[in-house]
Amino acid sequence: MTETIELALKTLEAQLNQPLETALEACARCGLCAEACHYYRAEPKVEHIPAYRSEQLRNVYRYEHDFLSRVFPAWTGAKKLDEVTLANLSEMAYSQCTLCRRCTVNCPLGVDTPLMMRAIRAMATATGNAPEILVMLADAAIEKGKDPSFYKDMFLEQIREMEEQLRDITGDPNASIPVEKQGTKILYVPLAGAHTILPPAVVFNAAKEDWTLSIFEAANYGVFLADVNRAKAVAKRIVDEANRLGVKEIVIAECGHAYASYRWDVPNWFAGQFDFKVRSLIEVLAEYIRDGKIKVDPTAIPEGVTYHDSCNLARNGGLIEEPRYVLNKITTDFREMTPNKAEAICCGGGGGLVALAEYTERRLAAGKPKADQIKKTGARVVVAACENCRLQIGDLNEHYNLNVRITALTDLVVRAMRLPKPLPGTEAEHLFEGEGALVEK
């Protein structure tokens, strides 16, 4: 056995807890998961059936854990792990599963195929078989946490420029973007880039919220690598910042995996150091509108609008009614996709896929069911509250000629706030001209 294979098996063993062992033992081979998977819906072949994918890991697990399988592997399909099998498993786990968990909720036994794909991803990461770019992005984020001084001055300079823009578009000379302010109620964690800072800043200022901006970004590529050490190191930056500032709540930008991670994983990873409420920005938007903290024009968006449920926000996060509440307050023609909510079909961009150029063709093919759903609604505007989903739907828009505009929920809310000037650099700016008329592409 080579060192690589030894490490891969050791990594698998380290992950064997009750949920994973149950998933590895419980499949009834009914095949109901096939139609649940967007890969299979797009290309109905056996490799795209979640149960088939899981079976590839089960074969390795059986060889290691079942006496009969070890002695007579051909009887049970057991397979001794070798370098080629490991490479094939790794490619499958990173390119043919977005960890959306639609198969899990449609499985009569609740078999968690994504949990098995995560186990393979962890084996791949430990042995250098993970996609290099995901490792690079995770390591760059950790580096930013080690020594923020190398970019902090530039960051603060940009925030001051954004603050000028904020005052200009809101007409409020006192509007501000506080950074590292002590003792605020909310620590808002954006993604990299002004598009997830300026629109929320408009909303927080209008609601007179007690908030401060994080100097870090919410995205966590360690999660996609199923590498708990890297994922914890990325998250630690924000946990430390929240503790240092003494905030009460962490609000995560419109980002599916970041929300799921901070809502469900991080409190466990940092038990004892994590005494914060975690909310997604979309929950905050719903609260502000419900409580009258921000005023929105219910007729602001007259065009047909549909909403894409991010798997991490809806199916895995339970944020189903909040975005719909917001959209029903600012649109006059909201159209649901079918199926939707907890049964929503994945767009195909999750699990880190949008960052992996080598799998672009596969990703676009797997996105066809989502493209068909969007087309069927006839909507001209697609709202997605997750950056990866927006990037993927943007690519689907071009690939399948959908002729839609894709926007974040916050951008649309800001549009409905009827500010003196439009938000610069967002889709919402291009979306409308004058009083809500859609501009043709």
Place this chain on the structure above:
Amino acid sequence: MTDKPALSLDFKGLLCPMPVVKIAMAMKQVKVGQTVEAVATDPGVMADIPAWARTSGNELVELEKREKDIRFVVKRAK
């Protein structure tokens, strides 16, 4: 000012993490010692590109914020 870059790329309009993804891919297309120049509009690159350069072992030669965009030059170091 650096030598003429081996590649000049336009990342305008690309949002995080695409500028990092694209520059990492571009570095594989040039030889050690050669440089890649890129122009982006996402302010996130001001933090992400220096961090990526540090961890990937490439050298960030220039990073300048201009009126409407951000220009950076990276040298392939290994």
